[in-house]
Amino acid sequence: MSQNKKSHRQLLMPLLFVLFFAIVGGLAFQIFQKMRSSLEDHLKSDLRRITAIAANNLTEHAADIQRVQGPDDMDTPGFESLVKSLQNIRRGDPNIRYAYIMRRTENPEMLEFVADADSLASDVELDKDHDGVVEPDEEASYPGDTYDVSQAPALREDAFIAATTDQSFSIDMWGEWMSGYAPIKDANGETIAVLGVDMEAKEFKEITNSILPYMYFLIGLVFLFCIISCVALFAIMSGMDLADDLAKEMTRRFREVTLLLDNIVKNLPVALFCKDVNDDYRFILW
Numbered sequence: 416m417s418q419n420k421k422s423h424r425q426l427l428m429p430l431l432f433v434l435f436f437a438i439v440g441g442l443a444f445q446i447f448q449k450m451r452s453s454l455e456d457h458l459k460s461d462l463r464r465i466t467a468i469a470a471n472n473l474t475e476h477a478a479d480i481q482r483v484q485g486p487d488d489m490d491t492p493g494f495e496s497l498v499k500s501l502q503n504i505r506r507g508d509p510n511i512r513y514a515y516i517m518r519r520t521e522n523p524e525m526l527e528f529v530a531d532a533d534s535l536a537s538d539v540e541l542d543k544d545h546d547g548v549v550e551p552d553e554e555a556s557y558p559g560d561t562y563d564v565s566q567a568p569a570l571r572e573d574a575f576i577a578a579t580t581d582q583s584f585s586i587d588m589w590g591e592w593m594s595g596y597a598p599i600k601d602a603n604g605e606t607i608a609v610l611g612v613d614m615e616a617k618e619f620k621e622i623t624n625s626i627l628p629y630m631y632f633l634i635g636l637v638f639l640f641c642i643i644s645c646v647a648l649f650a651i652m653s654g655m656d657l658a659d660d661l662a663k664e665m666t667r668r669f670r671e672v673t674l675l676l677d678n679i680v681k682n683l684p685v686a687l688f689c690k691d692v693n694d695d696y697r698f699i700l701w
Contacts, residue, residue, distance in 0.1 A: 455593075459580040462595025462612065465511070467578035469504045470597035470610040473516070476500060477601040480516060480608050483529050485559040494530060494558070501532035510614045512592070515556060516599065518608040519575070524565045529608055531556040569596060574609045584616045591616035 473480070479493030488494050501514040516529040533541060533555035541549045556562075564570040566585070573579040574596035581594050592613040598606040680687060680700070689700035 455583075458593055458614065459595070462580045462593065462614065463578040463597075465504075465508060466595040466597035466610055466612055469507075469514075469612070470578070470599045473497075473500060473599045473610060474601070477599065477607055480518075480529055480599065481601075483558050486557055488558055489534065495535065497530040498532065498535050501530060504610075504612065505532050511612050512615050513611075513613040515611050516608050517562060517570075517611060520561065523571065524563060525561045526564050526570060526609070527558075528556040528560045528562065529558055534558075567594075569594075570609065570611075574598065574611070575606045 476493075476497055479491075479497055482488065482491070483494050483497065497516065501516070504514045505511045514532040516531075517526040518529055520527050534557055536555055538549050541553050541555060543553050544550070567581065569579045569581050575598050578595070578597040580596070581592075584591055584593050586592075592615060594611055594613045596609050596611045599608045599610055601607050687700070688698060690696040691699050
C-alpha cells in the first residue's frame with residue numbers, strides 16, 4: 416500500500432509540472448495574441464483615417480479620374496496631377512508603400528487601375544534593389560491594368576461605400592500587406608473610384624517580433640517557477656515519505672526488541688516475576 420502511495424506521488428509530480436506550465440504558458444500566449452490583435456486594430460484604424468481624409472481631398476480631381484481611361488492618357492496634365500496627389504499621400508506617412516486609384520469594370524471580380532503613385536517613375540526609380548532589372552514585384556501599375564479582387568472582399572463592395580480595410584494581411588505579387596480603402600466621390604456625391612493604400616506587413620511584424628523576447632522571457636520564468644515548485648513539492652512529499660518510513664521502522668524495531676526480551680524471559684532457568692509497586696504489588700509478569 417505504501418509503495419502504491421509513493422508511485423502515485425511520483426506520478427503526480429510531472430502531471431503538476433505539465434499542468435502549471437500549460438496554464439501559465441497558455442495565459443502568456445493569450446496575452447501575446449491580445450497585444451497582436453490590439454496592434455492590428457490600431458493599424459486598421461490609422462488606415463481608415465488616412466484613406467478617408469485622402470479620398471475626400473481627391474474629390475477635386477474627380478474630373479481627371481473620369482477622363483483617364485488607358486495608357487494613352489498618361490501624358491495628360493490631369494493624370495500627372497493624380498500621380499502627384501498619390502505621391503503626396505505616400506509621403507505623408509513613411510509606412511505607406513503604395514497608393515493607387517482603382518474603379519469598377521464590367522466584371523465584378525475585376526477592378527482596373529486609374530493611377531498609381533509610381534505610374535510615372537523611371538525604371539531606375541522602380542528598381543528598388545538596384546540590380547538593374549525591374550522585377551515583377553517592383554513594377555508600377557498603369558491606367559487600364561486589371562486587378563483580381565476575388566480574394567479581397569473589402570474591395571468588392573465595402574470600399575465603394577465607406578473607408579475600410581482588409582480583414583487581415585493579404586499577399587499578392589507585390590508582397591504581404593495590410594491595405595486600406597476609401598471611396599472617391601464626385602461633386603454630386605457619387606462614388607466614381609476607390610483610393611487604396613498599402614502598408615507592408617514587415618512594419619507590423621517588426622513590432623510584434625519585438626514583443627516576442629519578452630514573451631519568451633515570461634515563459635522562461637514560468638518554466639523556472641514550475642521546476643522550483645515541483646522540486647519543493649517533491650521535497651515535501653519525500654519528507655512525508657521519510658517520516659512515514661521512520662515511524663514504521665521504529666515500530667518494527669520496538670516489536671523485535673519486545674519479542675527478544677519475551678523470548679529471554681521465557682527461557683530463563685529460574686522463576687521470574689515482577690510486581691507493580693504502585694498498584695498494590697499486582698503481578699504484571701510471571
